[in-house]
Amino acid sequence: xxxxxxxxxxxxxxxxxxxxxxxxxxxxxxxxxxxxxxxxxxxxxxxxxxxxxxxxxxxxxxxxxxxxxxxxxxxxxxxxxxxxxxxxxxxxxxxxxxxxxxxxxxxxxxxxxxxxxxxxxxxxxxxxxxxxxxxxxxxxxxxxxxxxxxxxxxxxxxxxxxxxxxxxxxxxxxxxxxxxxxxxxxxxxxxxxxxxxxxxxxxxxxxxxxxxxxxxxxxxxxxxxxxxxxxxxxxxxxxxxxxxxxxxxxxxxxxxxxxxxxxxxxxxxxxxxxxxxx
Amino acid sequence: xxxxxxxxxxxxxxxxxxxxxxxxxxxxxxxxxxxxxxxxxxxxxxxxxxxxxxxxxxxxxxxxxxxxxxxxxxxxxxxxxxxxxxxxxxxxxxxxxxxxxxxxxxxxxxxxxxxxxxxxxxxxxxxxxxxxxxxxxxxxxxxxxxxxxxxxxxxxxxxxxxxxxxxxxxxxxxxxxxxxxxxxxxxxxxxxxxxxxxxxxxxxxxxxxxxxxxxxxxxxxxxxxxxxxxxxxxxxxxxxxxxxxxxxxxxxxxxxxxxxxxxxxxxxxxxxxxxxx
Numbered sequence: 043x044x045x046x047x048x049x050x051x052x053x054x055x056x057x058x059x060x061x062x063x064x065x066x067x068x069x070x071x072x073x074x075x076x077x078x079x080x081x082x083x084x085x086x087x088x089x090x091x092x093x094x095x096x097x098x099x100x101x102x103x104x105x106x107x108x109x110x111x112x113x114x115x116x117x118x119x120x121x122x123x124x125x126x127x128x129x130x131x132x133x134x135x136x137x138x139x140x141x142x143x144x145x146x147x148x149x150x151x152x153x154x155x156x157x158x159x160x161x162x163x164x165x166x167x168x169x170x171x172x173x174x175x176x177x178x179x180x181x182x183x184x185x186x187x188x189x190x191x192x193x194x195x196x197x198x199x200x201x202x203x204x205x206x207x208x209x210x211x212x213x214x215x216x217x218x219x220x221x222x223x224x225x226x227x228x229x230x231x232x233x234x235x236x237x238x239x240x241x242x243x244x245x246x247x248x249x250x251x252x253x254x255x256x257x258x259x260x261x262x263x264x265x266x267x268x269x270x271x272x273x274x275x276x277x278x279x280x281x282x283x284x285x286x287x288x289x290x291x292x293x294x295x296x297x298x299x300x301x302x303x304x305x306x307x308x309x310x311x312x313x314x315x316x317x318x319x320x
Numbered sequence: 321x322x323x324x325x326x327x328x329x330x331x332x333x334x335x336x337x338x339x340x341x342x343x344x345x346x347x348x349x350x351x352x353x354x355x356x357x358x359x360x361x362x363x364x365x366x367x368x369x370x371x372x373x374x375x376x377x378x379x380x381x382x383x384x385x386x387x388x389x390x391x392x393x394x395x396x397x398x399x400x401x402x403x404x405x406x407x408x409x410x411x412x413x414x415x416x417x418x419x420x421x422x423x424x425x426x427x428x429x430x431x432x433x434x435x436x437x438x439x440x441x442x443x444x445x446x447x448x449x450x451x452x453x454x455x456x457x458x459x460x461x462x463x464x465x466x467x468x469x470x471x472x473x474x475x476x477x478x479x480x481x482x483x484x485x486x487x488x489x490x491x492x493x494x495x496x497x498x499x500x501x502x503x504x505x506x507x508x509x510x511x512x513x514x515x516x517x518x519x520x521x522x523x524x525x526x527x528x529x530x531x532x533x534x535x536x537x538x539x540x541x542x543x544x545x546x547x548x549x550x551x552x553x554x555x556x557x558x559x560x561x562x563x564x565x566x567x568x569x570x571x572x573x574x575x576x577x578x579x580x581x582x583x584x585x586x587x588x589x590x591x592x593x594x595x596x597x
Contacts, residue, residue, distance in 0.1 A: 050503060055410055062406040062418065065399060069471055070424045072446060073436035080439050119345035126338035141346055146525075147578060148354075149532025150430075151552035152571045155559065156353035159360050164564050166356060190349050214331050223333035245426065252429025255534030259556060272431040272535065279435060279539070288439070291432045298427035305427075306420050 077295050080288035092278070092286035093293060100266040101274035101290070107182070108257075108270060109250040112189040116246055120197025121239075125227070128205040129213060139202065145194040153191040154259025157184055180262030185270065188256035193246045200242030204235055237312040241305055248301040252294055361569035372569045377545050378554060382570075384462060385551040386577065389531035392469030393477075393523055399470070400477025400522060401515070407478070408485045422478045425471055430535025437468050438539040460542030465550060468536040473526030480522035484515055517589050524585040531578050 050058075081089045092098060123142055127135050145153065159165050161178035171178060178184045212234070216226045232239075254272040261268045263277065271294055278287035361369050372378065407419050425433065441448045441458040451458060458464045488511065496506040534552045541548045551574050558567035 050409070054503070058402060058406050059410055059412055062403050063414070065403065066418055066421050068447070069467075069474070070421050073433065073440050073471070074424065074428070076439040076446065077432060077436045115345070119341065119349075122338040122341035122345070125334060126342050129332050130335050130339075132335075132339075138342070138346075141350065142342075144354075145350060147528040147532075147582060148575060149534065149552050149555075149571075149578075151534050151555050152357065152532065152575060155555060155567060155571050156357045158559060159356040159564060159568055160353055162564070164562065187349070191353070194349060210332065217331050217333065223337075226332070227334075248427050248429075252432070254429060254431040255532075255552065258534070259559060272429050275431050275435065287435065291429075291435050294429045294432045295436075298424070298429065298432070301427045302420055302423055305423065306416075 074295060074299075077288055077291050080284060081292040083288075084285055088285045089289040089292070092283070092289040095286070097265050097269070098271075098274060098286075098290055101269045101271045102293075104182075104185070104267075104269065105251050105271040108185050108189050109247055111186045112193060112250045113243060113247050115190050116193055117197050117239075117243055119194075120199075120201060120242065123198045124201035124205050125231075127202055129210055142198050143195045145191055148191075150192055150253065150255030151259055154188045154256040156191070157187050157260055179260050180264065180268060182268070184260035185257050185268060188260045189250050189253055192253050192256045193249045196246035196249065197239065197242040200238050200245075201235055204238045205231070208234055237308050237315070241308045244301055244304055244308070248298060251297055357568055357572055357575070361565055361572050364565045364569065368565070369569045372566045373573055377549070378551075378570060380546045381549050381551040381554045382573065382577075384465065384549065385531055385574070386581075388462060388465045388469055388550075389473075389527055389533075392466045392530050393473045393527040395466070396470050396473040396477050396526055397519060397523055400474055400526075401481055401519065403474075403478045404481040404485050408482055422475050425475050430472075430533065431539075433471060433536040434468065434539035437464070437471065437536065441467065441540060459540055460544075460548065462541075462548050464540035464542070465537055465548060468540050469530040469533060472533050472536055473530045476526035476529060477519070477522040480525065481515055481518045484518040488514060517592050520585055520589045520592070524582050527585075528578060528582055532574070 123138070126132075127138060158179055161167055161171060161184065163172070163179070165179070178187070212230050213226050216230045221229070252272055253270075254276070257270055258273060258276070261270070261273055263269060263273060265274075265277070269277065271290060275287050275290045275294070278284075278290065361372075364372060373382075403418075403422060407415065407422070428436075438459055439445055441451070441464060443449070443452055443457070443459065445459070448459060456463070458467055492510050492514075493506050496510045497503070501509065532552060534550075534556075537550055538553055541550060541553075543549050543553055551570060555567045555570050555574075558564075558570065
């Protein structure tokens with residue numbers, strides 16, 4: 043591809059590749075393998091039993107429910123944010139981008155803490171909530187809020203650079219021809235960004251289902267009620283139910299692997315589409 | 321330009337709706353709750369906040385969190401650079417698999433990563449046994465904290481350096497080679513300087529994630545106060561004791577310190593870009 047003058051010496055090349063492969067195996071692949079190995083230490087039966095346990099299934103249902111609320115919220119917010127920031131000129135756009143990305147710099151524990159400070163028993167709104175018999179912390183709303191916070195930037199972050207790059211010409215042409223805002227978005231913008239959008243939603247979902255620190259703070263760890271899958275893993279582990287802990291962890295690891303595979307597939311599709319356009 | 325900007329603003333519909341939704345989303349989810357964090361510690365008074373933060377256990381936890389995160393990101397930087405280099409520059413069987421696996425720490429839930437690393441490095445684990453043979457204990461020590469944070473920070477480094485490395489034109493390298501530079505000289509004098517801004521960005525992202533990390537760390541750390549207890553865990557402990565002001569004081573201090581470091585990295589990066597322009 044490039045000239046021989048800038049080709050790395052063969053020895054250097056193989057050393058670099060070998061180091062990268064060893065690194066990948068040791069710090070990425072081995073931990074993953076360890077999860078499945080520990081889960082299957084005593085065969086398939088105990089592992090399956092742990093997953094089909096009533097509390098585990100309740101945790102799976104709760105995790106799906108939390109993600110089903112949190113992901114759409116951040117998808118709608120992310121699309122609105124990307125549309126406002128990339129299709130219009132107004133002062134403070136850079137600040138808005140910084141603020142949208144801020145949750146990535148906040149510890150998950152702090153992401154949960156802020157809602158406890160607002161809605162907890164001794165929180166700012168605690169007394170009012172108790173009076174009106176509304177429970178947010180140690181209940182579903184708290185889990186959803188904390189999850190929305192930690193997954194906040196994912197969709198906006200994947201859309202903004204792409205939409206900035208694509209400019210406004212196509213949308214403006216559609217507007218000149220009389221198309222309304224919703225039609226422009228659905229027929230012009232969406233087809234251009236759909237793979238990036240899907241990939242953002244996918245990562246958002248993976249983080250939402252796997253979040254641990256933020257939900258640990260607001261959950262209260264009530265089995266069968268406010269225990270998500272990652273929290274259930276921790277409880278099992280702390281009770282020395284290692285096979286169970288690693289079995290539920292395997293389920294979460296599979297979710298991660300499926301996400302990775304789907305993301306790679308989406309990237310390949312996006313590449314092919316760009317290749318067609320060229 | 322301002323005239324075209326003014327007309328453009330009215331060409332596309334939906335400005336009010338989209339900005340309104342964005343501000344409501346940002347305000348309700350992020351800004352109002354963070355404001356609560358900024359207000360809450362001060363009911364202790366300034367002296368009380370200082371006293372809370374100056375507790376030996378709190379100081380030790382903050383030192384461990386920031387020290388381990390900086391060290392881990394500094395270790396992840398050269399490793400990430402190597403991975404990015406191998407992925408973009410060389411063709412070999414399995415390159416795509418390697419490329420996909422780099423994102424694993426992004427996709428793997430943190431509690432699962434924590435459990436996995438603990439199983440791996442525990443005294444009877446696959447890596448724990450050989451390491452114990454040479455007298456190194458990783459699990460349940462501060463070393464374990466660093467290992468977990470390297471795992472967490474690595475993909476940020478790889479993914480920010482990779483696009484820059486890919487877009488680097490071969491001409492500069494060829495020119496250097498033609499002028500008689502050896503390959504290592506070219507890499508050090510031509511390639512590395514163009515990568516510095518991206519490396520700093522990756523360092524910032526990786527550090528920001530590592531310093532607040534909780535799930536991957538608490539299983540492998542052993543959580544001994546003063547030794548291997550990270551600041552986020554101490555916040556959880558304070559919350560469990562219903563000591564909201566102390567928890568929020570530690571949280572606010574962590575957040576401000578992290579943002580200050582990120583701001584410093586940002587300034588450094590700008591200076592680098594200006595210097596090159």
